[in-house]
Amino acid sequence: MAASIALSGRGRGLSTPNPNVGCLIVRDGHVVGRGWTQKGGRPHAEAQALDQAMDRAAGATAYVTLEPCFHLSPRGPRCADLMARAGIARMVIALRDPDPRTDGQGAAWLRDRGVTVDMGLMADEAARAMAGFVLRQTLGRPHVTLKLGLSLDGRIALADGSSRWITGPDARAHAHMERARHDAILVGGGTLRADAPSLDVRLAGLADRSPRRVLLSRGDAPAGWTRIGAPEEIATLERVDHLLVEGGAETAAAFLRAGLVDRLLLYRAPIVIGSGLAGIGDIGLFDLADAHGRWRMTDMRQLGVDRLEVYEAVRNA
């Protein structure tokens, strides 16, 4: 299942409007098929894995990160049906599909056809890998990551605005990889005017993975940008399951104030800046007690001399 979850990451930022599912088919201890949801959502991961497995799927076990779809679509076949027809003997499913058109029916349909179904293995990890899809289904909005490149003392630039470079090349390459994993990137009007960021993915072979660009502003958006007027309007962004917020301080604060940040991606450089620009503006905090228990570290790694710290919002705390 861990391998299927890793495969699901390949579709992240590309697969909307469909979830970025991963699927692995194993027979007699050998992997006979691998798949992940392709660009634009089709083919589904299961269909791709079955294509590879061909007749070796008969009697095999499939590991899939999401319950196979059961609902009819003009865009392609139902995966539950495909799996049963191919003779899959056992389906191991991480996450039950929250989409009400499937929501357990895919699993039930497979069981009715004699397939052994186990659901729930590594469900938390799968939900994290498909976080945008899950939030779309449950809260009706994309998953939001706030990215900051910071000094030890929390500055993102000198007082004159210069921020080249706070972090080193390894951290910047990682940040570009993160861009490729998102459907859209958002910045505020101030950042657009000050930095005119291109927000593209500058990694060899991944230039075509550059996400769409969204502007948070009351004014007009340049050509090629989608504009929203408030953080809550992210719910209206079409085919955006994973949104990356890149700045600046007031935009970051607006999303935090609205409770619309699911993940913090902090690239921390081993430097001290002192007086300079803060990464996060006024989030409306009046009591320190309210600040606690909201963030849980989920990853930390060294990127050259810099350190990546990843925090996830604690829900229902």
Add this chain to the structure above:
Amino acid sequence: MAASIALSGRGRGLSTPNPNVGCLIVRDGHVVGRGWTQKGGRPHAEAQALDQAMDRAAGATAYVTLEPCFHLSPRGPRCADLMARAGIARMVIALRDPDPRTDGQGAAWLRDRGVTVDMGLMADEAARAMAGFVLRQTLGRPHVTLKLGLSLDGRIALADGSSRWITGPDARAHAHMERARHDAILVGGGTLRADAPSLDVRLAGLADRSPRRVLLSRGDAPAGWTRIGAPEEIATLERVDHLLVEGGAETAAAFLRAGLVDRLLLYRAPIVIGSGLAGIGDIGLFDLADAHGRWRMTDMRQLGVDRLEVYEAVRNA
């Protein structure tokens, strides 16, 4: 030697005007004596370890973090002499004594008396453990640690100044232990007026380890405080080898600007504050390139939900 260095830590913050040395005497694979420089500098680590070893010192090996003293003092015997008389067969020394009154003469004197002497084992680690003494000898000033309790975004308080509590009980206990390892604590006039900090060690059994209090201010100091007018005046503080700077932002900036911070002790809470008070004021940085290569992480550990990050200044970078 690692055990001797650990022992040396017990005298840190207490042993001035003498270095906080650690000593272990081993015979036939058994530890027969342990010592560290006692409060006020006497007895020396070697004398204490020899007292424990008694006649078992004959033919034994001594591991000591600093070259045994050779110079005559009205306050006690010369350790090199004590070692030779006790019949120590081999001396393993980490750091050559930079004090010009010894500076290799202790080792030479021991060799002349037939003691095998090995010098240099774990010298870097020993120098770190006795950093204050080494800086006193080489730069004529104490070793300075700057301590900050920070949010993820580098804030030390809300905009109204409230900072209870940013870090949790484990981090606070660790910070009190660090106080006990310093001869003196320094704060600025603003912090004194705003917080009236007691700066004592609130740990069971260590209350008598509370360091002396130093104020950086142009005004007068209250009773029980020593005042200095500029960071450079730390060189005049008597019997202070290890100084802990605890705040506030302008005091931290003044020490950083003067190049007088040797170690950063950052207690990082997993909270976001947004607009609030910064931990470090203007350090006179005009070019980001100048900020790089100055700090090297030497320790990181989890303290409850908080994280301790320790950085040391990179010299001659």
